[in-house]
Amino acid sequence: MxxxxxxxxxxxxxxxxxxxKGELNWINPYTLLVAVVLSAQATDVGVNKATGPLFKKITTPAQMVALGEGRLKNFIKTIGLFNTKAKNVIKLSQILLDEHDGAVPTTREALEKLPGVGRKTANVVLNIAFGVPTxxxxxxxxxxxxxxxxxxxxxxxxxxxxxxxxxxxxxxxxxxxxxxxxxxxxxxxxxxxxxxxxxxxxxxxxxxxxxx
Missing domain, CATH: 1.10.1670.10 (Helix-hairpin-Helix base-excision DNA repair enzymes (C-terminal))
Known part of the structure; x- marks a missing residue:
């Protein structure tokens, strides 16, 4: 063209x-990151149905780690690959606490080091949460x-x-x-x-x- x-x-x-606007529901950069990780091989509509109740209770990495993998699975069990995604969300939440003071990093390189986060997910987060033209x-x-x-x-x-x-x-x-x-x-x-x-x-x- x-x-x-x-x-x-x-x-x-x-x-x-x-x-x-993107069609995933989110509250802050952390919940956006979680939603995008959950959306892999799933529809935005399906993810929103699961994260609606989840995000009423959990909006920070510390709260997610406290929730734990088992209880997280109960929230997201309608989403494809929920077992693997639950593990990744708990792991990335702990990494955010340990290495980023609980904040979502603002570089693609740092984002891609998180479990379950590939280039596409990193680009979505950078674009929507931080206004980077990716x-x-x-x-x-x-x-x-x-x-x-x-x-x-x-x-x-x-x-x-x-x-x-x-x-x-x-x-x-x-x-x-x-x-x-x-x-x-x-x-x-x-x-x-x-x-x-x-x-x-x-x-x-x-x-x-x-x-x-």
Whole structure:
């Protein structure tokens, strides 16, 4: 996609949704970190159902460690891979207490050292909690980037690097959310809603439907 078209692409998504938000519920950087760790291979809706009651009681690493792995499992047992996730959340909470005075670190390197935290999770936390213009590539963003020609790549990291380079600075803060929401609700995997897509004419998808 040409640079002028990329700018127009984001401009239209911005016009539709000037202040996009992530769909995970959170209270502070710590609860956001926990929610994102729990969201791996799970839906935001499913995670929110579990964390609603959890976050009414637990909002700090100290409270989580005191809760313990067994009781945490009772809160999150409806989420896939909850046994492993419970272990990771307790471990990362203890590390935050031991090494970061209970605070969530503000660098990708430090975040990625925490159990259950990969590059995507770190990027989400940096973007949403701390306002860093990172782009966390999930399945939706990977699909949209390749399908539209915005930033095609064979791996998640390829796409992230290309998006980071191709996305104009003015759009970077919210790019991650615009692309996720576009992939989730418009540029769907099986049945893309090309007829109502705001960026249809900019898209390189050969199988797209042309709006009437």
């Amino acid at each position: 040409k640079r002028a078209d990329i700018n127009e692409f984001y401009s239209r998504l911005s016009a539709q949704n000037p202040e996009p 782009i966390a590539v999930d399945t939706h963003i990977f699909r949209v980037s390749n399908r539209t020609g915005l930033a095609p790549g064979k791996t998640v990291l390829d796409v992230e690097k290309k998006l980071d380079k191709a996305t104009p600075t003015r759009w970077k803060q919210h790019a991650h959310h615009w692309l996720i929401l576009h992939g989730r609700y418009v540029c769907k995997a099986r049945k893309p809603q090309c007829g109502t897509c705001a960026v249809n004419d900019l898209c390189a998808f050969k199988g797209k439907a042309i709006p009437i």
